[in-house]
Amino acid sequence: MPNAELDFSRPPTDRERVRLEARLRRVGTPEFRRLVDGVYPNLRSLGPGHGDLVSRGLVMRPGFVFRSSDTLRDSSDRSAPPREERPPATRVGNSRGAALRTYLLALAIAQAHRKKGSKARLNDFGIEILGASGSLGWPDIVATPAVQGASARVYLSARDKRARAVRAALVTLQKAGLVLVPQAQGARGRYSNLVLLNESGVESTGEPEEYTVPKPDTRVVVLPSGFITNGWVHVLEDSEIALLLMVASHEGGWLEGGYAVVPAAVRLLNYGIHRDPYSTARKTLEWFGLIDVEEVGRHDDGRAEDDERMVHRIRLRVDQFERPGLDLMQEALSSQISR
Numbered sequence: 001m002p003n004a005e006l007d008f009s010r011p012p013t014d015r016e017r018v019r020l021e022a023r024l025r026r027v028g029t030p031e032f033r034r035l036v037d038g039v040y041p042n043l044r045s046l047g048p049g050h051g052d053l054v055s056r057g058l059v060m061r062p063g064f065v066f067r068s069s070d071t072l073r074d075s076s077d078r079s080a081p082p083r084e085e086r087p088p089a090t091r092v093g094n095s096r097g098a099a100l101r102t103y104l105l106a107l108a109i110a111q112a113h114r115k116k117g118s119k120a121r122l123n124d125f126g127i128e129i130l131g132a133s134g135s136l137g138w139p140d141i142v143a144t145p146a147v148q149g150a151s152a153r154v155y156l157s158a159r160d161k162r163a164r165a166v167r168a169a170l171v172t173l174q175k176a177g178l179v180l181v182p183q184a185q186g187a188r189g190r191y192s193n194l195v196l197l198n199e200s201g202v203e204s205t206g207e208p209e210e211y212t213v214p215k216p217d218t219r220v221v222v223l224p225s226g227f228i229t230n231g232w233v234h235v236l237e238d239s240e241i242a243l244l245l246m247v248a249s250h251e252g253g254w255l256e257g258g259y260a261v262v263p264a265a266v267r268l269l270n271y272g273i274h275r276d277p278y279s280t281a282r283k284t285l286e287w288f289g290l291i292d293v294e295e296v297g298r299h300d301d302g303r304a305e306d307d308e309r310m311v312h313r314i315r316l317r318v319d320q321f322e323r324p325g326l327d328l329m330q331e332a333l334s335s336q337i338s339r
Helices: 014-027 030-044 051-056 099-113 158-175 238-249 264-269 275-288 318-322 325-337
Strands: 058-060 221-223 254-256 259-261 291-294 313-316
Touching: 014 325, 030 099, 030 325, 051 099, 058 099, 099 158, 099 238, 221 238, 238 259, 238 275, 238 291, 238 313, 264 275, 275 291, 275 325
Parallel strands: none
Antiparallel strands: 058 221, 254 259, 259 313, 291 313
């Protein structure tokens, strides 16, 4: 049953209902469930480890999430900074792409199978860009709701489509300075020697710097391990992941009674999150039970006060990440659609 603590105060609008129905269809196929259920076992099959990822959570250096104001030009709450001026997490975010999820899963692989302070060396795992029944490929790790299709001129399997999505994701990540693809475009086995780069991006490090698993004394932003182990990474949209990262970081804001408070200007300029995707993501994450929100600055009738409407107190509900993401998400969406 859906979580009784979710906020069901207002039914979805007609436009919201159409969006929720489309989202439920995308993740409701048996093929997508099979993919999501298989990803973590596939990660475990890459070698010994997993303990640090499970006990520590998924960690990343703050520069992945937050960009310092001294590198940004002035903006307003009406338009987010250009992508090249955003931190990597929102620079590569896209409603249709898989770049953010691909990078987070690559971090998870490194943190599960490498010692703290060690380089990722992803090529040692032998993960192919396509893979097959007898070999692991990125389409077995990055679950995307691609469907099998054919036309008069070309036939693409669902695996081919997922591989194409991963290739596009790696191109985006390379442009953002998060991975290095040594081979030239079109070269055979181009992605076999993929190098994972520092998650803060080239703008922060000054030059490409190979990724190393953060040491215990490194300041990091932490997402609960269930984000990976229970498949939330595959079912959340990029804007929702960006909001979770902002709450986990709360850089540029402060903590108040265990809740993160991030001013609207900081959310926009330093995190690169526009108020429209923020508002939508906040609502859906509440439905999924992944965050608690304390609203402030509202009139008795529920209208937001102009000067405080975006400064809500938000905290992660770590316990909810321990539930299977796909199951909880489908329950929450179905409940909202049926209202």
